[in-house]
Amino acid sequence: MRTSRKRDFIDAGSKKKPGGNRAFAIAQVEGTDLLRPRELALLGRALALRGEAVLLIGDDRLIPCSDWDLSTRDAKPRAYRVTIPEVGGGRSVTALAPEVLHIVTGADVATPYAGQSPLRRAAITAGLLHVLESALSEVYENAPLGSQIVPFPESPDTDNEALSRGFRGRRGSVLLRESVNVTAAGGPTPQTDWSPNTITPDLSRAMTAEHVASARDAIAGAFGVLPGLLNPQTTGPMVREAQRHLAQFALQPIAEIIAQEATDKLGASVALDLITPLQAYDQGGRARAFATMIEGLANAKAAGLSPEAIKAALAFIDERG
Structure with missing residues (x-):
């Protein structure tokens, strides 16, 4: 099967400028030097506007592609013909699937190799x-x-x-x-x-x-931004909670998809962390939880509990066991 993915934009979405690219630019990357802030920023913007991004794996860097055709087998990409943007006009390059990073988000079961932007899902x-x-x-x-x-x-x-x-x-x-x-x-x-x-x-x-406010809030929700963040009467705790929600439930899952694709194509275990650089966690809550845990361990030691009993208690309160 052969399909073409050429500038699948939406007129209303092409004027928007999502801020996810700035969040990806400060992501902590482990396992590779190819995912630099510039490439991550391009990835974030492409995923926001198109729902997918293709980068050709070069000798020392990742080369962004503006357009691409692909052939599939068993719903999995097999080969690409990509267009690399140049000042005097783009040039076409043919590459096999292992030579290309293809990040897909919002895919449909009918076309698992093609992504969909949040604006298309809220057309x-x-x-x-x-x-x-x-x-x-x-x-x-x-x-x-x-x-x-x-x-x-x-x-x-x-x-x-x-x-x-x-x-x-x-x-x-x-x-x-x-x-x-x-x-x-x-x-x-x-x-x-x-x-x-x-x-x-x-x-x-x-x-x-x-009408404008309701449409804006719906689009913000499609991108994972809580509408309360845009409210003029919003407060500091609401801003922090909205930032945590955006990082943990919208951006970090996409970072995991990027890390998985990079791990499969680059031959190394790659990890991306957006939560720590964005400080998208409750620092006060962590401090209180740490103090409570220290106090609990001291009380357990004073009560004469065995290490096995303490470990079982910690496993009981941890859902992951």
Whole structure:
């Protein structure tokens, strides 16, 4: 089977700039010197936007690939034809599967060799946000925000059509139009004249702010970011908990996938740790747990418990045994 993976982007997602690449750039790597911060940052961005990344294993470094074709057997990649980006245009290289690092996330059982970005898994929400942003940009570009219409007494020399054409998209302008009330010569000015009426669009009725916020929170959730992190009223503990959640449940599993692929292709045991560099753990909780454990060991020693009994007690409280 042969398939092609050429720039599988989403229009709404191509404008986003996820921050996972910065987290991968500071990951602790053991077992290889090829996964340097630059390559890890490229990996993180590619996985966020495309759900997969391909790097050709060179003599002394990993070479990122922009496009690639692959052939499979038993749903496993067998050979690649990759495109390496160059200033004067990309060049194609053919390589076997062991010569390529292919990181895949969010894969479907029908195509286990192809990844899916979080935005593709939340395509409706991403599309909705794109439509909302486009509509709001058109409103702010063309709508006469902060402008007013002021009726004034009849003036037959005024060209209302010219006034209307010149009023489009002008901010903070005042449009003078003839009065709708006709009065006799020498009569009093109608009371509605010289009473300005704003023509700023009422976007609150369309609930655009609520829709944008809900779509943004859904997209953040697809990337593993807790929506509470984007709340203006968020607190320090919430920020720390959101960072721990992102590192432990979103980024570290991807790091394990990268480490497994690197171990299989580079011939060495590779490990990636994102939790320690990001300090994505409860330091205060660890300190309290350590103090409690020391106190418990001292009490166990004072009670005359055997090492076997202490080990059994520690295994009881540790789910891994």
